[in-house]
Amino acid sequence: MLCYNPAIAKKPMKTRHVAALLLAFTLPIAAQTTKKAPVKKAPTDPATVHSNAIVIDTHADTTQRLVDENYDLADPLNGGNLNFESAKKGNLGAEFFSIWVEPDLYKGQYAHRTLELIDAVYQQAAKHPDEMMMAFSPADIEKAHRAHKLAALMGIEGGHSIENSLALLRDYYRLGVRYMTLTWSNSNDWADSSGDADDPKVHHTQDGLSDFGKDVVYEMNRLGMMVDISHVSDKTFYRAVITSRAPVIASHSSARVISNAPRNMTDDMLRAVARSGGPNSKGGVVMVNYYSAFISQAYRDADQAQRPDVKKATDELKAQFAKEGKQVTYGDLEKLQRQYADKIPRPPLSALIDNIDHIAKVAGVEHVGLGSDFDGVSGQLPEGIDSAADLPKITVALMDRGYSAADCDKILGGNLLRVFREVETTAKELQAEGATRPKIGESQPFKKQ
Numbered sequence: 341m342l343c344y345n346p347a348i349a350k351k352p353m354k355t356r357h358v359a360a361l362l363l364a365f366t367l368p369i370a371a372q373t374t375k376k377a378p379v380k381k382a383p384t385d386p387a388t389v390h391s392n393a394i395v396i397d398t399h400a401d402t403t404q405r406l407v408d409e410n411y412d413l414a415d416p417l418n419g420g421n422l423n424f425e426s427a428k429k430g431n432l433g434a435e436f437f438s439i440w441v442e443p444d445l446y447k448g449q450y451a452h453r454t455l456e457l458i459d460a461v462y463q464q465a466a467k468h469p470d471e472m473m474m475a476f477s478p479a480d481i482e483k484a485h486r487a488h489k490l491a492a493l494m495g496i497e498g499g500h501s502i503e504n505s506l507a508l509l510r511d512y513y514r515l516g517v518r519y520m521t522l523t524w525s526n527s528n529d530w531a532d533s534s535g536d537a538d539d540p541k542v543h544h545t546q547d548g549l550s551d552f553g554k555d556v557v558y559e560m561n562r563l564g565m566m567v568d569i570s571h572v573s574d575k576t577f578y579r580a581v582i583t584s585r586a587p588v589i590a591s592h593s594s595a596r597v598i599s600n601a602p603r604n605m606t607d608d609m610l611r612a613v614a615r616s617g618g619p620n621s622k623g624g625v626v627m628v629n630y631y632s633a634f635i636s637q638a639y640r641d642a643d644q645a646q647r648p649d650v651k652k653a654t655d656e657l658k659a660q661f662a663k664e665g666k667q668v669t670y671g672d673l674e675k676l677q678r679q680y681a682d683k684i685p686r687p688p689l690s691a692l693i694d695n696i697d698h699i700a701k702v703a704g705v706e707h708v709g710l711g712s713d714f715d716g717v718s719g720q721l722p723e724g725i726d727s728a729a730d731l732p733k734i735t736v737a738l739m740d741r742g743y744s745a746a747d748c749d750k751i752l753g754g755n756l757l758r759v760f761r762e763v764e765t766t767a768k769e770l771q772a773e774g775a776t777r778p779k780i781g782e783s784q785p786f787k788k789q
Contacts, residue, residue: 382745389745390735394485396434396753397728398495398519398627398709399570399592401716403437406460408669413464413472421714421727424471427490430731433753434481434491436591437461438716439517441501442670443526451508454501458494458515465492476516478760495568495591498524499531499556506559506779518760519566519591522553522580527573530556530781531580534602537573548572548579552781561585564767566760569593569613570603570629570711577609586766587617587624587759592711594634594695595702601634607702614703621762625755626703627711628695632720635695636687639720643684650680678718689724693737696751705747709755710734 383389402422405411413423422435439457446453465474473484475491484491494515499522502508509520525535527542530553536542545553557580560567567584569577570593581588590613596604605613605626614623633640657676661668699708712721714728724733735748743751 384739384745386736386739386748387732389739389748390732390752391431392745393431393735393749393752394433394481394754394757395431395731396436396481396709396756397432397714397731398436398589398711398756399438399497399629399716400435400712400714401438401440402435402714403439403457403460404670405715406464407456408671412467414468417727419719421712421719421721423727424468424490426727426729429729430727432490432728432731433485434475434493436493436495436519438497439494439501439512440497440524440716443498443500443524445668445670450501450503454496454512455515458512458517461492461494462516474516476518477764478757481757481760493518495519495521495566497521497591498526498528498571500524500526500528502556504529504552506555509556509559509565510563513563513565517565519568519589520560521568521570521591522549522556522572522576524571532573532576533571534573535571537575537602544573545576548575548577549583550781553579554583555779555781557583558585558770558777561763561766562770564764566763573602574606574609578612581612581616584616585618585770586763587621588613589624589756589759590626590711592627592629592713594629594631595698598691598695598698599634599637599640601640603629604634605699610699610703610707614707617762617766622758623704623707625707625709625759626699627709627756628692628699630692630712630714630721630725631717632684632687632691632722635691635722639684639687643681646680646683650677653680674718678720681718681720684720686720686723689722689733689737692722692725693734693741696734696738697741700743700747700751705743705750706755706758708751710752 400422402420405420415423417423417426439454441450441453462474465472472490472492475481475484475493481491494517496512496517499520522531523533525533527533527536527544530550532544532548557567561584567580567588568591569580569588570590590605594604596606610626613626616624633643653676654673658668696708724730738748
């Protein structure tokens, strides 16, 4: 039915007739052109979902192998968990190489060892430009993904690497470090670790972070370096979450309700990470650690039972090296520890998925990701996960439990990218404010609070 149009009515009869006919013919054509294009359905098979995702792992200790064993990522795994071949098979898009300095072995030379590890990552990228590229931002991760290369990022594991110096912290950022774990298993002068939180011989801070520690967190926010709360004591965790202007991450931690390890997150802590960053933030992310003792209480109990024997054997090995005038390496210690760890049955893959599932239910699916700890747990990974090549099994298991393609995309890497972008945005805002915030610990950087 045609509608009355005054513009047509004012024209002569013949003109009105032609115009009316034209309108009548154009109406069906217009109706046809407004039809919506069919909605593209999300893939439902795990293989496609996994291959479409940007898979990001936030913690691998392979860096130690690069330095101590002259390992090359183009070589066979040789008992390790990560190389180029396994990364391709597992569709691993981005890896944060851990810059971890063993605090006892390298006492007095933390910065020296830190720089050696950073250089080792750069050397791999320079040697294999067709396989790997250095990445410093979410945009770089996406660029590497489009180029089918492994994006190599770096995260410092243990605040002792900055040797109580904000200048060193800034230097590490300039070199490409994009997160720092405030502590490792050892407390430092300004933050407390879960590894020695109950040790009366260790001098801890009063509130979890000294004034200088708060300056460190603020400077990380200002630089655009993610604040990592894996390894810290509970008190330090809450103080860091309150202090940080940007959402925080746990680069490699699991759920404490499943395995009661101090390194793991309680449910309250999981929710706190999800709320971190302030009222306008979308919150942080907990990257699940694959280490068997962190995902299975049964494995943890067995591991704890053999700790005295492992310590005795470790001390004897260090003494033997010292007697021969040699420096024991992390690789030497790891081989010894693995001999004991291999005696304990590995938990099933479902134990790892239980942790991801629990964190997703408590904190939300937007706040969980993957932080394997590859090459840092003496091979003690759940059954079925022997290298990065096995990452697709995680997607299969998640979809078997009802997780959608969109959920898996978030867990596999999307959540970390979101947090990384927000950390960058916060940094720009703080930099725009200028040097308006005084350094509260500047006059007492080494004083315990």
